[in-house]
Amino acid sequence: MKKIILLLTIVFGLSTLSYAQTQTKEIKSKGVFKEINVARHNEAIEILNGKNKKLKQQIVxxxxxxxxFYNPPVIYALSRELFNQDQKDDAMYWFYVAQLRARYDANLCVDNSAKQAVSVLNGEYGPDINKYAFQDIDKLEKTVTxxxxxxxxxxxxxxxRWINLHGMDAVLSGMDDNSExxxxxxxxxxxxxxxKKTIDDYYNGFIEYVKSKK
Structure with missing residues (x-):
């Protein structure tokens, strides 16, 4: 996932902070952020985005x-792989599972800057799946239900807490040895x-959209 906050990227527990794309500084996660282990999830995403078909199918x-047992970024990546395998209805289902769970995780997170990760993930994985999904509103309604x-x-x-790694608090903590x-x-x-509120808001917002299309 790239450039989530300004020019910030965090991958495999390391963050890369770029300034005007002219210099790069790697920052290791520290303190409580170091406790967030996303290595297994990042490995799954790497396989899904790779070219080894056998490994891809195994992870799928x-x-x-x-x-x-897999965080939303993995489920987003799964949805694209299923879409590429022409399993488009399954891809649609898992994309929206990932989206809803990502929203829930964002609502749990106290670092508002990290919440932009949801929009980045939707932008990366959503265009083709959304285009397919909105061709059949009735099917989409059943899928979202x-x-x-x-x-x-x-x-x-x-x-x-995977989402916290994509916020400025994680970066600032990594830059300050004395951070609290x-x-x-x-x-x-x-x-x-x-x-409950996240799910209700998500579903009610969708229903309102569906009503506007009927």
């Missing part, structure tokens, strides 16, 4: 068997409420 099968049901019924078994440890997410007791 693994994700489909255990979708709750199924997506909402899945996200409501399933727990997120990955570190939802801070909370990355909303209080745990609010998570159920945040998840």
């Amino acid at each position: 099968d693994s994700i489909l068997k255990n979708p709750n 199924k997506v909402v049901g899945f996200v409501r019924a399933n727990e997120e078994n990955y570190d939802q 440890k801070k909370e990355l997410s909303q209080p745990k007791e609010k998570w159920t409420e945040i998840k």
Whole structure:
């Protein structure tokens, strides 16, 4: 994922901060950000974006068997691979699962700058899938209803703080050896409420859109 915040890129636990595209400084994650292990997820994305068809299919099968164990960037990448395999309805379904879960994770995150990661992911993976999806509003409505049901019924078994790595707090922490440890997410007791509101807002917004098209 590239240039999420200004000219910021964070990959494999390292962030690269560029200034006017003339100089680059690598910053290692420190403190609580170092605890966020996304190596397995980034490896899956690398395989899905690579050219080894055998490895791709293996990781596709693994994700489909255990979708709750992979963070949204992986599910976004899965959706594009399925689309490229001409499994377009499945691609559409998993794209919107990724989108909804990414929104939930963004709403848990206290670093507002990190939330732009959702827009970047939608922009990277969404154009072809959205174009396909909006050709058949009835099918899309059924798909989004199924997506909402899945996200409501399933727990997120990955570190939802992945999104914090894409914010300025992670960068500033990496640049300051004396930075204070801070909370990355909303209080745990609010998570159920945040998840419900995220899903309800997502679904209601979609229904309003559908009504406008009928």
